[in-house]
Amino acid sequence: xxxxxxxxxxxxxxGGKDSVEASGSTVGEVLTSLTTALPDLKDRxxxxxxxxxxxxxxxxxxxxxxxxxxxxxxxxxxxxxxxPAIAGx
Amino acid sequence: xxxxxxxxDPLDRYxxxxxxxxxxxxxxxxxxxxRVTLCGCGALGTVLAxxxxxxxxxxxxxxxxxxxxxxxxxxxxLFDEDDVADNLPKAEAAARKLRKIxxxxxxxxxxxxxxxxxxxxxxxxxDLILDGTDNFETRYLINDAAVKLNKPWIFGGVxxxxxxxxxxxxxxxxxxxxxxxxxxxxxxxxxxETAGVLGPAVAVVASFxxxxxxxxxxxxxxxxxxxxxxxxxxxxxxxxxxxxxLKDKVDCPCCKGRKFEWLDGxxxxxxxxxxxxxxxxxxxxxxxxxxxxxxATRLAPLGEVRHNAFMxxxxxxxxxxxxxxxxxxxxxxxxxxxxxxxxxxQFVGS
Numbered sequence: 001x002x003x004x005x006x007x008x009x010x011x012x013x014x015g016g017k018d019s020v021e022a023s024g025s026t027v028g029e030v031l032t033s034l035t036t037a038l039p040d041l042k043d044r045x046x047x048x049x050x051x052x053x054x055x056x057x058x059x060x061x062x063x064x065x066x067x068x069x070x071x072x073x074x075x076x077x078x079x080x081x082x083x084p085a086i087a088g089x
Numbered sequence: 090x091x092x093x094x095x096x097x098d099p100l101d102r103y104x105x106x107x108x109x110x111x112x113x114x115x116x117x118x119x120x121x122x123x124r125v126t127l128c129g130c131g132a133l134g135t136v137l138a139x140x141x142x143x144x145x146x147x148x149x150x151x152x153x154x155x156x157x158x159x160x161x162x163x164x165x166x167l168f169d170e171d172d173v174a175d176n177l178p179k180a181e182a183a184a185r186k187l188r189k190i191x192x193x194x195x196x197x198x199x200x201x202x203x204x205x206x207x208x209x210x211x212x213x214x215x216d217l218i219l220d221g222t223d224n225f226e227t228r229y230l231i232n233d234a235a236v237k238l239n240k241p242w243i244f245g246g247v248x249x250x251x252x253x254x255x256x257x258x259x260x261x262x263x264x265x266x267x268x269x270x271x272x273x274x275x276x277x278x279x280x281x282e283t284a285g286v287l288g289p290a291v292a293v294v295a296s297f298x299x300x301x302x303x304x305x306x307x308x309x310x311x312x313x314x315x316x317x318x319x320x321x322x323x324x325x326x327x328x329x330x331x332x333x334x335l336k337d338k339v340d341c342p343c344c345k346g347r348k349f350e351w352l353d354g355x356x357x358x359x360x361x362x363x364x365x366x367x368x369x370x371x372x373x374x375x376x377x378x379x380x381x382x383x384x385a386t387r388l389a390p391l392g393e394v395r396h397n398a399f400m401x402x403x404x405x406x407x408x409x410x411x412x413x414x415x416x417x418x419x420x421x422x423x424x425x426x427x428x429x430x431x432x433x434x435q436f437v438g439s
Binding site: 008 | 129131132133134220221222223224225245246247248249251252253268269270271272273274277278279280281284286291294317319321324328329330331332334335338339380434438439
């Protein structure tokens with residue numbers, strides 16, 4: 001199964017885990033299974049089925065916006081990362 | 090001997106840097122003729138300024154709105170206990186220390202709150218803009234000004250043990266709005282006040298920014314970082330996220346559409362002093378209501394917090410925040426707009 005990497009600010013909603021396996025053959029399917037298993041994550045990643053504008057999703061270090069967005073294919077053991085912007089300084 | 094000590098040679102003090110093959114005498118002379126504006130002189134900013142002034146950048150404008158407090162000393166490396174006792178603004182204290190470090194560099198301290206009315210004047214006469222800020226509002230302003238004026242800038246951010254950085258060359262790389270389309274709603278992400286921050290994590294991000302600055306100012310453009318770098322010094326993770334292709338793929342309002350909404354004042358916050366009330370109102374322009382339960386969870390360890398559907402009240406360190414669902418806030422306990430904006434970014438978020 002693909003592995004979703006959970007960033008530190010969202011770990012309170014993943015039971016503290018830094019990565020979670022989630023089934024699916026596209027990024028959209030993976031995020032649907034992730035947020036079905038961990039419903040508290042849903043509003044923090046998605047808004048009306050789209051990725052929220054302050055969150056970026058990467059598959060193996062590639063931004064899905066220049067691939068195929070939520071239709072980007074994901075293979076077994078691929079790494080899907082949720083990357084929030086870091087504000088502090 | 091190529092580098093015999095000669096106190097009259099302006100390059101002498103930089104001999105160890107000049108010997109580095111990427112720099113050489115040529116690169117050092119370019120560095121010494123270069124000018125930068127540092128936006129924000131807190132944790133990231135003090136490390137950046139320290140590196141650049143020691144390296145011999147010719148002119149450094151240091152812009153910051155805040156005064157030094159004791160809890161800054163854990164990570165803001167240019168300041169000490171005397172500066173706190175003297176109640177000095179950060180820009181001025183930094184300038185005094187930087188001049189002692191390298192008297193050949195021109196330091197221009199400016200104590201001001203960077204906003205859409207002054208940013209162009211602060212950056213129009215420099216070669217590079219550096220990000221030492223702690224909020225996205227100022228970063229989007231920097232991004233707009235940099236793209237409009239075609240100046241490179243370097244983004245850095247840090248929370249806890251994690252950092253991010255990327256280098257923006259207008260017209261050649263994606264800009265910040267290509268990569269991060271919108272800032273997180275206030276209260277939705279951690280800040281250094283709510284999640285804490287490690288001094289060494291700050292130093293790593295700022296040092297990456299400083300290396301990129303030295304490359305740009307010495308003419309080594311081919312060596313620049315083209316990725317979004319992300320690391321965690323606690324977990325020993327380091328990632329390079331590929332973003333270069335976003336430049337042609339994303340319909341960016343800023344670098345493609347040349348709509349400078351932050352610079353025009355169409356986006357961002359507006360502040361007003363509430364006369365006679367020792368309070369400042371900060372009005373933001375967000376369409377999405379804030380998540381009060383989540384904000385309350387983050388703020389609970391830091392002070393007294395309560396909320397209902399209409400407002401969230403939070404009291405800490407002599408200030409009381411009343412925050413409304415649209416992001417507007419009234420901060421009691423100060424008449425100082427710059428101080429209020431600092432408190433807002435620290436406790437509510439950008």
